[in-house]
Amino acid sequence: MDGVGKLKAIGRRFIPFASILVFLTVWELFARAGVVIPYLLPALSTVLAHVYADIMGGDLFRQLGLTFYRAMTGFFIGAVIAIPLGIMIGRFRFFRWFFDPVISITNPVPKVAFLPIFMIWFGLGDVSKIASVILLVFYPMVIAAIGGTLSVDKQLIWSARSLGASERDLLRQIILPAALPQIITGMQIAVPLALIVSIVAEFLMGGEGIGGKLLFAQRRINSPGVFASIVEIALAGAILIKSLEYMRRRLLVWHPETKLTTA
């Protein structure tokens, strides 16, 4: 490859980052030019220095850890309830009759509005926050499990039955794996949601955690602290989403979609 071609290739590789770079530069210059007071917009360098200090101080990981602990506990409890229930609803008429109207009516309701009820029921501690996460993550997962179960190819079930599978074999060996891509999609929606709800619950109920840290910084009029927390939350969220995509590929090696994305 000649020099110009090489340069072009490098250029093409960096194009996706160009506008992000411009955005960050404009942020830095705009803040430094003193158009707005630093309280409204601290310079990017100030914010990054703050993030660096947070990481070095070690406190960040304790706070993030607390938020993640509540988010993940809620997510796992939610998944353990929602996924088997969704499969049962998809598979058995009685379950569908009972739960379908309940879920379809309560799903579009803005569920964050129910958090104050949990504050009355469970107080302001972890139980309340985890319960909030469970409520919110339940819906995308149960809906995914119902959809996945209902869309299992009928001929797969017929084949399994004619090969001597019992109802139990069907649920565990056919329906669960066949519905898995959709169930994982539901989980991919639920996990970031769990993180968000965990943060919002800290906003509303107080207590430590990354959301608590953010709110504390705002109350102290420490805007570099506010922006640093937001950057930290965004990074944590991005890492979470990327690891979910990785896990999806690992879990669904058999699925044609995997071949497409790795090829």
Place this chain on the structure above:
Amino acid sequence: MAEQTNITVENLSHTYMPPKGKPVLALDGITLSVKDKEFIALLGPSGCGKSTLLYLMGGFLDIQDGQIRVNETPVTEPSRDRGIVFQHFALFPWKTVIQNIRFGLDKMNLAKSERDERARYYIDLVQLHGFEDSFPSQLSGGMKQRAAIARTLAMDPAILLMDEPFGALDAQTRMFMQAELLAILEKTPKTVVFVTHDVHEAVLLADRVAVMSARPGKINEIADIELGGGPKDVKSPEFAEMVDHLWDGVRKEALAAGQGR
């Protein structure tokens, strides 16, 4: 297998309810008997209910009106002695070829060594040696169908129900598969019900061909394919004559359906 296997269909009608609109009569008073070790093809234009008839024989759909008996026992649900092969294979995509074949075997009361041996035998029979650990998505259409056939044959069912099994394959692969199926049946004779809309295929494979009418499906004619014994000669005038004759019947039905009868 010493025991005789026959299927009796008596006065079978079937109506299905589309999500929207009026009920559709798919089968209307079908009566048919399939003899032991006989290969019967159900031939008809698309939408004539031939697959529905097969699914009813399999016990996958509930029988509404009439009766199907296998050796005088009414069919009510799927069973191991009626193996099925679908047009789109219905392999379990999250299982490898060998795991697919082992699926039914592992639910049988057999020693592990025997299950291993049977799985290996059928892998060899359908010539999938070397692809045991591939996922279905990594196989070609013909290989997928061979895997599906091996999975069904491994159960050693007395009856083989085949739902346009070669319909999704290209012409060349289809020819190979037809020859292979005949060779396999030579080794392990079975009672076969084979749904197809390909007249040539029906004449080539079957002992008898039941020609079905357009919806609502009835049996118009049952043709004995007796072309002088031995392997069929596709180039013989008798073969061509039989194809022409059946083709004429199917074409009339397809036209009738097209005119919205």
Place this chain on the structure above:
Amino acid sequence: MNIGLQRIHTFAVKYFPLVILIAIWELLPALGIVSPDILPSILAIAVALIDLFASGTILEHMRVSLFRAFTGLGLAMVFGITAGVTMAWFMPVRIVLNPLIQMFYPMPKSALIPVVIIWFGIGDASKIVLVFLGCMLPMVVGTFNGARGVDRETIWSARSMGTGDFEMIWRILLPSAMPEILNGARTALALCFALLVSAELLISRHGLGFLIGNYNEIGDNTRMFAVILIFALIGYGADRLYLLLRGRTLAWMG
């Protein structure tokens, strides 16, 4: 059976599970299994609702909340659809905007509540901006994917018939992208109420979220439940309205 009766019968069978749940709710406090403080009876909530409506308290807050939600959502739709279509049609715009969207998309928008309050205070502006920021991304992404999904043959045949850029966007791209735009709109609709109520609960002096938080603080649980119920109904009603409009739009499109 009479068709009307048949319908009532189907309806009753369908929603009977809800009746069971409501009966359980009513019985729990009535039988003293849980304190009415923790779970007020539906009757008490209904009385509180009538009172809230009669005094006009709730109407004012409802007006504020709906204004904030729909202004933010409306702006997000206009900007989002415009940006999405422009990105799909003009490559330079795509090159500039796509990475920024990729960067901001996974970010939890609720975390921005403290920032919009720093920027725009605790009144309407901060809530509208928050809703706008949150709802814009699903609109952009939905529109972009929909418009990118139009097959080349359609565009080529329109081109060969002498279709210009503007007409192409208006007559080909937008209608083809409509199903995905509408999917984005549903996500945005749900997000808009969730973001609004979070922000109002956290810091506000008006709006239904404020009212819920306020009754929570003074310990008037019955009224708190009543306002939450109203908010839930608004969210549910908005979704039903959306479904109705989507049905119309897609039917009109054929």
